[in-house]
Amino acid sequence: MFRSTSGTRRVLLVLCALLLSLVFVLPKQSRTLLQAIGKPLADLVAIPLELFSSADRHAGGIWDRYVALRTVQEENQQLRREIEFLRGQTADLREMAAANQRLGALLRFRANTPAQTVAARVVGRDATNWYHGILLDKGEQDGIQAEMAVITLTGAVGRVVKTRASSSVVLLITDPNNAVTSLIQRTRDEGIIEGTFEGAVRMKYIPLLSAVRVGDPVVTSGLTGRFPKGVPVGTITNIQKDQGELFQTADVQPDVDFTKLEEVLVVTVPRHVDAPAAISPAEKNKP
């Protein structure tokens, strides 16, 4: 089969086959090895990724300007160019103002949230269609670790699943492989938020006797995982109470628009370390 392959190629091919078969023989150990091998490669690829992400953000405006300039008459070119330049500047300023507003809101939210967070920019989407994931421009050197919660000022986003020195991968709450313990804010009933393939979320294991209603807000319970308690998840849009089932299930419309994520906060410590400790019952009873 490999008659036409040269010596070096054959060695590389055998090495490749050995590495891949290692995955089957020692899956856990090889995963750690692959992660270790992959980190420098990922850091290298992160450089063009950052460039593409930056170019992508500016490409729309450049393209518009280019198309507009190509259609103008020769004698009006200079004036139109100036207009385009000014339009571009206005667009840039608007973009900056919008970013300023967004970041300001994020900072205010960060100051008020009872957790220590690291702000990160979304630089890309998952490399496959199979997972609902995003790529962040911050990683281990900024204190981000796997399993940390990711939030925005509008609600829960997901959890960190992979980290490298300067980037990380986040699995969104809309992914079927993600589960977040949550509670219905009005009734205080707990359940588990799980993603669906359509990009929505579903709350499972709601007690059968719960008086849950359409329109009830759902927040994180803070019981498991690294999500702080009370982070908004979404609003209940539909309730299924099947006969013979032990629990109710509800469709939840997420509060976060996952198609327009630009900046997020990674929760490094769910609660401030210097936050006042909860009052003990003994202290509570003091006169």
Added chain:
Amino acid sequence: MKRLLYLGLVGGLIPIQTTVLEHLSVAGVRPDLCLIAVSLIGLFGGLADGVMMGALLGFEQDLFSAGDTWVNAITKSAIGLSAGLVGRYVARTTPATVLPMVLGLSVSSGIAFLFAGAGGQHTLTAVRSVLLPQAMFDSMVAMGLYWVLAERFKKDDSLV
């Protein structure tokens, strides 16, 4: 020339896949550029190149995906191998033969993802909303690219 092209693919394909390709998505599904590239490398460059580039690009894709760090490496190597075998044993490949080949490879790759648990408990939804649309998207793009490359390499035989 070939090494430069491969280097360009290793350095550029994932950044394109994760950033600008989002604008070309149809109903949230983007073509898998790595799958298309590995299929065409297998066809044009041969079996060994297909397997090695499949392993490398797949591994790289795994690093920038929320899934396990082996699914893409394994599936893309198998795709490179299959495309290499097609290139070696099929007497005359045309855009019309590339379409069903990439369609089949993309479907097989999707099935591997489902076995790896990518769809959770929503297997049928995953088939309907990701596996089939992506396979069709991949095969159409691959057919177009094959046609362009076949025209190009009729004149310049540097990749074969």
